[in-house]
Amino acid sequence: MLNYQYYPITHPDKGAGGKTGNWRLVKPVVDLSRCIGCKACFLFCPESTIIIRQDGKVDVDYEYCKGCGICANQCPVKAINMVQEVN
Amino acid sequence: MSLGFRGVLNRNSLYSGTSACPGCPENIGMRQLGMALGDNVVIIVVAGCSSVIQGMAPKNSYNYPVLNIAFAAGPSAASGMARAFKIRNKKVNVVVWAGDGGTADIGFASLSGAAERNEDIIYICVDNEAYMNSGGQRSGSTPLGAQTPTTPEGKKENKKNLPFIMIEHRVKYLATASIGYPMDYMDKLRKASKIEGFKYIHLLAPDPFGWLFDPSRTAEVAKLAVQTCYWPLFEYEDGRLIVNNESLHCLDRKTRRPLSDFTSIQGRFKRMSEEQMKKLEESIENMWERIKKFYYS
């Protein structure tokens, strides 16, 4: 009887907008030798795709990164470069 | 939970894969909110970009309990919600996340009513200075001279000064913030969450696709806005106005960074005439005169 009840409820999850990594034209590449672990890129990334590693430096989640370039723009030591996407 | 610097929490409020444009300032603002306030938050999202950014069912990009609501209803729904949590004896931060269209225009009466009743909520106006979700049409919060789809020759009216209007409501706490200054924004959020009563935070969110600049420069533009004194950073509490450190150089005309540094990198000001630019500079000068009068009194 109650299988007719359906409510407009959603649950927090990744990828609500799809596999947004496919949107990229350029992608950020982190030069770990220059990265000082200041986490400025983490503070400004609009997609939560900057991941903090154990050693305090950063990685990029390429599955969802949209390639906006804010991380590269904000890095104080220019450790991130925006590189052309190959595919 | 702390990331180990300035009390920034490692609390992910935004799951990757949102429907936002690349470089979206609202997303930056939402992430920084999570880093400041942690778990105990309920968000009421008023119609706007953030309604769509949450993505499609069955998923939701916001890692918070979220109530999506009609345009004019945000602050009043938050009032009811705040009272409900009071009855249930739960200390919860009820946050209204509304755009400038929903605050300056259609939701203004609701905002004014909630402020007058001193409801225990945090109201965040995410200001990208237009109705960005529907394509960037002008709102009451669009600045003078800005080109938008509904003001092709540049807006002829001044930007509605919401912080001053809310100060006149004698709210418990008011602050302006910018996503380019996350530590300042997070401090203000944390302060607001400890105060009981109506708190208003006006957050600058420069939109690359509406203001016409490269998305990688979103944070840079948010900083420039403050440095060129276009966007003042100040707080209001207990009848006193405090100009924050990042804006102190604006008090003296001589130490202000030229406004053209801010307007020249945005496509929406490209067609602005010299007269409009002068008017814009004048309005900013007037704003600072009023801030100074209040600050020094």
Place this chain on the structure above:
Amino acid sequence: MQMKVMSGNEAVATAVKLARVGVISLYPITPQTTIIEKLSEMRARGEIDAEIVRVESEHSAMAAAYGAAISGVRAFTATASQGLLYMHEMVWWVSGSRVPLVMVVATRAVGAPWNIWNEHTDFISERESGWIMGFAMNPQEALDMTLQAFRISEDERVFLPVMVGMDGFILSHTKTPVKVPSQDNVDAFLPPRNQPYIIDPENPIGMGNMFQPIEYMKLRESINSAIINSEQVIKEIEREYENVNLEGDYSILNPTYKVEDSEYVIVLMGAWSGDAMEAIDSLRARGKRVGMLRIRYLRPWSEREINEALRGRKGVLVLERATSFGRKSGPLYLEVKSSLDLNKTGSVSSVIAGLGGVSVSKRDIELILEKFIYDVETGKEVENYWYYPEKVKPIEPRIPRSIE
């Protein structure tokens, strides 16, 4: 159980108190203003401990009640004509969210031009919105149906908001003796709040972000199924209500009066049913076999009950206090006629009367019925028309306070 003389507005305020409502959002509009004033007085005296939100518009009144309801607390608001139309957007938002909430509408005509007196158009115009809609006939029903509304809306087979209508001024302000149930009886009848989901940091969920079109359609169908199934739920709950108040007869959604052997049936909604019953007695004394079907629930619309009451009659007259502009009838006629098996029922007619507070007495109803019966018996084609009473005393403007 006490017997008290009270108006419809006071009865509603009493029901809100007995239901232990947590958040009341209020905004004044004639003729519901005394509901909110009574509730404010009760709060000031400590008779209730509800949170009262004195909002700045009706749109906000619905939004505030909704915000409270979705966060786990029983909520209530009241409005009328202009206010109801102003909150129209939020009325739809609430039903789409499937949040249990109760609203009372003291019906009133809609402007332009300004009109503060009774008419059902405002209430009836909300029938597409997905709310369950009941209409009271006297202050006793206003109290009972408001109490029942909380239970109906919070039933898991329903989970929809409920609105209870009552005639502005005629019912809202007129005092009759009302049996007020005891708090204990109501507590036994009304369990603690139940809702389909709750917006709370303990369990983060999102409400209302976009669904694929096909899922949206399924969500809408769910609302429809819930309203249609609520007929059964309402019957059950109202039968249980007899433990709370023995006075009311709630065995059927749409009560009938002397229809068993009727040739002609008048269908109507609201307080003038009392006048209609007296008109029917008058006509019966003169040998006319007339009966009445009173619509008490506009939604869910009980096709079965309508059909049962009206099948095989020589004539059905729908007396309306509302308009559906552009149709040669009122809205109730359209609802009724579409539920009839036209082969088995004779003539059906719609008469619009009493709009904007025009006084309709039992003599007027008698005349309308007489004309209808005459037309049917003499084989004339029955017409839909707007009824204007012969002699109407113009309303004299008085100082505002005396309108109380």
